[in-house]
Amino acid sequence: QVQLKESGPVLVQASETLSLTCTVSGFSLTNYGVIWVRQPPGKGLEWMGIIWRNGNTDYNSALKSRLSINRDTSKSQVFLKMNSLQTDDTAIYYCTRAPLDYWGQGVMVTVSS
Amino acid sequence: DIQMTQSPSSMSASLGDRVTITCRASQDIGNYLSWFQQKPGKSPRRMIYGATNLAAGVPSRFSGSRSGSDYSLTISSLESEDMAIYYCLQSIQYPWTFGGGTKLELK
Numbered sequence: 001q002v003q004l005k006e007s008g009p010v011l012v013q014a015s016e017t018l019s020l021t022c023t024v025s026g027f028s029l030t031n032y033g034v035i036w037v038r039q040p041p042g043k044g045l046e047w048m049g050i051i052w053r054n055g056n057t058d059y060n061s062a063l064k065s066r067l068s069i070n071r072d073t074s075k076s077q078v079f080l081k082m083n084s085l086q087t088d089d090t091a092i093y094y095c096t097r098a099p100l101d102y103w104g105q106g107v108m109v110t111v112s113s
Numbered sequence: 114d115i116q117m118t119q120s121p122s123s124m125s126a127s128l129g130d131r132v133t134i135t136c137r138a139s140q141d142i143g144n145y146l147s148w149f150q151q152k153p154g155k156s157p158r159r160m161i162y163g164a165t166n167l168a169a170g171v172p173s174r175f176s177g178s179r180s181g182s183d184y185s186l187t188i189s190s191l192e193s194e195d196m197a198i199y200y201c202l203q204s205i206q207y208p209w210t211f212g213g214g215t216k217l218e219l220k
Contacts, residue, residue: 047209059208
């Protein structure tokens with residue numbers, strides 16, 4: 001069955017770089033894109049970006065200068081990297097299969113000052 | 114960016130009620146509109162895609178409709194398991210943008 005699982009550090013220092021991994025199973029990254037969405041505590045959802053099945057990427061312009069999404073199809077993994085973290089980057093980070101039909105459980109990342 | 118204005122931000126309703134939540138798009142988004150349900154501590158779940166299409170496994174009491182730039186999610190007969198926050202999402206233009214959410218509570 002289709003599954004996605006996020007992994008990475010739960011605590012990051014301000015100004016440092018966040019690195020998250022989304023490991024997928026039940027489908028191929030060459031057939032489906034993967035989207036990253038985040039949600040600050042008690043707030044709404046924010047679309048961060050997508051890596052398409054052909055490897056192309058599109059980013060939220062508000063994050064574009066800090067964000068990169070890559071993948072390793074052989075390992076069925078998608079990677080999110082975001083630099084220059086601030087405390088308002090504290091959020092649950094989700095990966096989801098395009099078209100947002102399957103979601104990971106999310107990983108809560110806290111940015112400490 | 115396309116703004117998705119969702120209303121109401123919260124509402125309470127009784128079991129068996131018909132409930133409608135609306136999103137208004139600031140620009141033409143065609144039918145590139147999805148609805149998501151999120152329960153506390155859980156990941157969002159896609160309910161409707163393409164404005165009117167029911168996602169797999171979603172009960173038939175849920176439906177989506179469009180009137181111009183207004184998009185609606187309707188629950189025909191509210192059940193206790195429907196208490197959640199609902200979000201709309203436009204996916205026609207980057208950045209894809211979510212509505213602010215509607216918290217649905219039991220009266």
